[in-house]
Amino acid sequence: MKQANTGRLTLPTDVDMVAATIRLKDLLGADALRDCDGTDMPEELLTQDAKIYATYYTTRKDNDWAMQHPEEIQQEYLISDRVTARGDRLRIELMKGFHTEQLKVNTIDPPGKWWEVIDRTTGEIVSPDHWHYEESSGEVVIDSIPYHQYTVSFLAFLIWDPVHMYNFITNDWKDAPHQLTYDVRQPKTQVYVKEKLKKWCEANPQVDVVRFTTFFHQFTLTFDDQKREKYVEWFGYSASVSPYILEQFEKWAGYPFRPEYIVDEGYHNSIFRIPSKEFRDFMEFQQIEVSKLAKELVDIVHSYGKEAMMFLGDHWIGTEPFGKYFANIGLDAVVGSVGDGVTLRMISDIQGVNYTEGRLLPYFFPDVFTEGGDPIKEAQDNWLKARRAILRSPVDRIGYGGYLKLASEWPGFIEQIGKVVDEFRQIHANMDGTGAYTAPFKVAVLNSWGNLRRWMANQVHHALWYREIYSYVGVIEALSGMPIDVEFITFDEVKAGIDPSIRVIINAGDAYTAFSGGDNWKDPDLVCTLRRFVDQGGGFIGVGEPTACQYQGRFFQLSDVLGVDRELGFSMSTDKYNTLNPEHFILEDVSADIDFGEGKSRIYAQGEHYQILNMDGKYSRLVVNEYGQGRSVYFTGLPYSPQNCRILLRAIYYAAHREEEMKKYYVTNPETEIAVFEKTGKLAVINNTKEERHTDLYLEGILKMQLTLAPMEMRWITYKEEL
């Protein structure tokens, strides 16, 4: 196989970078050029031997239209501050804490119909007979019960596009006019936007790829009165609403809409919340409608001989790339930001497009390319995490974003990109369109979202480190680069029957979140199906507070399967007698202390078939349990690290009862990994650290080689000939 030294790479450009762009394009072998929000494509480059991408915004950059049709400006459901009444009349200032340059109360549609005042002390709706909106003061006036707490859920127009506002603030733009939004779903705007796209296609014949940023509904991004971020939920649907849409939803769903379905007690259906039936219905409805309308725009693009690419960000709401309507859109490609292995897989696993493209980090932005910044380190760390995921499920292309000038002037940075691009092309050359070897069984991550939110479990913002989540999202990150086929399944799917190809099920996260499952665990069908699954030979891995839901004398409802429960105080009078026994298959490669992150405390082993592999004082952190023919493994937490990847891999093989098969293809050093392409006869051993590493290489259980890998090295071996 011959490796191309061009292709699969997209570079950003700008009007002041014509010569440099050409130089870097040739040096790095880029075959596509793109503009960004804030940069422009120079005329001179349109004729280069490269595909030309153009960012295209369907919902903004046309303030005239927005101002002429204020009723079709995008809307968002907001919830006021929670205010405690001190008497029998309460005034709540709606816009308090919001930025009036971003949002404006919708007084066009009747508040009595579309707003909701809730007594949060009782959970009851306050009848519109007992409140009214006073436009002069911007306050809702409520007949209140003293010392009850109230909220008002209300509609507001998005008079400044959130991403434009974010870029404006972040880049300290001064004179750019605020870009208003408009709602493409609404009748007049829909007609207008389609016509506009046609005209744009006609006016831009040199553009090969229309990169939609994105379609119609922005993820929730709300600013406070000091222009600081107030609420941001990348998965959030709160800004995809309008009476026009909600009236359609009512008809489709067959029941009346309530603002509470969107504002959700103020949590706005954060991905950590167990989604209500009504919110799931709303998501479904939006997917159906968004995919239909998006298809119309894609068809227009195609009719001009251009490709349609979707950016997985900004206005992606309702597209749900792992939902059942996505393929209907007919896109050619998806591009998205790659922060780590998980976000790589979030793009590369998308079906229903011809190709995927990952935008690697760092963005060429001044916050990193500055004194004290270390863009080379960021690029390396990003690549170490992305590379192991690409070996399992590759994006077809990679690219960068931002100001090319910053990257080109940073010493050594272009060389670093060169190495990344070269390794990326090596992977494609050696895999040659085939998949890497995976274990002969599947692993399923069980949560409330399932495959709809594939590779999105336990995250707040993509690839950002959060103290609250790193101990659980580490499990998903580890899986993203493992030689394991991973499914994401819901509780309902488990009840309908576990796919026989699934051998190990993982439940990971904090109690009562969508990820551990909360009240789902009171469902006899769910717990019985899982008990049967494990009893008959399946494996169950719990991380954090798996199956947690205080009920009938237990916190972990599958405490019998897991062999552990968490002490909430109620059982402190019961003696535990837990003792350590760390000799176990799972820990055979492990030499360093295990990092459990900020894993859960107060875990004790119980039952008769457990073995405690790691303790913290009298409590346990890593426990295995035998349950009938099956097995379970429990971790208090498992942040991402090369060693924890290995521990999880071993836990999976142990839980699956397939220990003997683990060394079919195996490297002993936990900080190295192996990817095998049986159809091409190639294998790669990667060093996931920035230091030299030695490792033994096993094939079919037999020690074949001892390797010394340079820092970050990816070593390719044509194993069927060489070994």
Next chain:
Amino acid sequence: MKQANTGRLTLPTDVDMVAATIRLKDLLGADALRDCDGTDMPEELLTQDAKIYATYYTTRKDNDWAMQHPEEIQQEYLISDRVTARGDRLRIELMKGFHTEQLKVNTIDPPGKWWEVIDRTTGEIVSPDHWHYEESSGEVVIDSIPYHQYTVSFLAFLIWDPVHMYNFITNDWKDAPHQLTYDVRQPKTQVYVKEKLKKWCEANPQVDVVRFTTFFHQFTLTFDDQKREKYVEWFGYSASVSPYILEQFEKWAGYPFRPEYIVDEGYHNSIFRIPSKEFRDFMEFQQIEVSKLAKELVDIVHSYGKEAMMFLGDHWIGTEPFGKYFANIGLDAVVGSVGDGVTLRMISDIQGVNYTEGRLLPYFFPDVFTEGGDPIKEAQDNWLKARRAILRSPVDRIGYGGYLKLASEWPGFIEQIGKVVDEFRQIHANMDGTGAYTAPFKVAVLNSWGNLRRWMANQVHHALWYREIYSYVGVIEALSGMPIDVEFITFDEVKAGIDPSIRVIINAGDAYTAFSGGDNWKDPDLVCTLRRFVDQGGGFIGVGEPTACQYQGRFFQLSDVLGVDRELGFSMSTDKYNTLNPEHFILEDVSADIDFGEGKSRIYAQGEHYQILNMDGKYSRLVVNEYGQGRSVYFTGLPYSPQNCRILLRAIYYAAHREEEMKKYYVTNPETEIAVFEKTGKLAVINNTKEERHTDLYLEGILKMQLTLAPMEMRWITYKEEL
């Protein structure tokens, strides 16, 4: 005032210690001598110039009676292991995990009536038509649903008294016959025990004080099949049951009894559990009946001219010294073990007796008086904690327990006791029956138990350190020695109206426990009463997870009052912008880092009136909030330490809006405290450390003296004359 150098002291003795006892009695000025479980009173000492205490056991030490009346042996509700069915027939071995020398299944009373099989997967009772007890195997056989989990709640006879068994095992006794129990509440035994007591009184004319150990019902103390402690709940009523009693209860309560009211999902109504109505009813019923019957025994004792003393331990269940029936018993005295300030107050605050006696630590037992043991340090630590509580609410007497021989032979130990006894007499001499000055307002600890379990909040076993509780019980320990009148109130009492003398309310503990209150916080009456209380000038102090109960968008239901909430994941998309500002009245004396123990993580400030005094990364550990005319203070945790006592004292004065009154009587060094007896004109300054300490002394807000205190010193000043 002249201080006596005799009196107020009880010493243990034994048959081999006649001369030594007399020597130590004279040396230390003891005025009472006692026997213990395992030691005997020598004949020779009966005529000494000292009161003679005799331990008296109503429920054991008469195996003949027990064996002749097996149906009146004491009983305990047990719950079997939780067992998961794998088919449609499940066998549960009842005694698995219990010790058959301690407990024996009750097959005399019909299982169908008194036992309960529960499907823990659904929470439903399995009808007796679908299970039966198979006596030959000791198993309950259940028609089961596959993969549902079941428990059997059943009655067992206590064929070995739990405390006798404990002492037997702990002291490695070999040949002592196991002491059976009998239930004094039952008809034949009741008659027999009363007669026996009369005879005993007649036979023991030299005994002055009959020390009941205790009355009828042992706290729950169950051993496992390896003779290890399996379950121990000092507050537990599980061993106070029998069909005889439960039938009376049904009549009294007016509804049918269920075993679940006792076994409580397997938690056995641990004091950490929010008590159900039925369990509270059962406690009430037991108090009524126990106090009636105990009074009959006390009357017998009195009829022989002897005093009746109750040991607050062993069979104290149903006496509830802070309950409304206790005084009816007519006891002369209560004696109990003093582990710290809290347990001191648990004795000294008891009303309805003529005097109280505290048994100080250490017990003269071989586990402490041994190589590697440090009984002098234990005595000092014990005294430092007890002394500050005695200054607020004194026991009338102190005493010791165990083997006097061990104490007398340990170098320096008797001298240490001498110092303790001397200081104890100093306190009584200087207070002369009057009370110490307390702040001009009361502080109330709010939990599910209220005054019934005064000074018992947040504890597992008395005065033992537990990682799970020390961060919250520290608050109660601190209060035990503060110049503050402390009430313990229930949620129901708050709803009925807060006593106007209460200025500050404290809610401390883990979420969903009896101490923080769980679902009580969904009650609008409760939250509104407290909001009004604070709004109108009251103070609220929360520690750990106060008012916690996930509901309507908040975890802490009084988050508006507290200015904080806890992040459970659902609101991670909401930005917080918390910043530190440690300049505050509460921290003015504080120089060292604050110890929050294993306090709660993920606390963020919210609202508009908070100030964050201490942070842990981006989260907060100490926050104050203004709420109308009132104030709140929040701590993630507050283990006991001299500095934390001072922080809490300042927090109380701050929350009460009475900062200016704090220095009425004040010592500046946080490791010192002051107790003032206005009626006698004396004050004491105590050094709560084992190092020398300097402190300024303020009276009426004016600096009066600078003191240097020796390690552990208690300095008395006749302040009205001297200053």
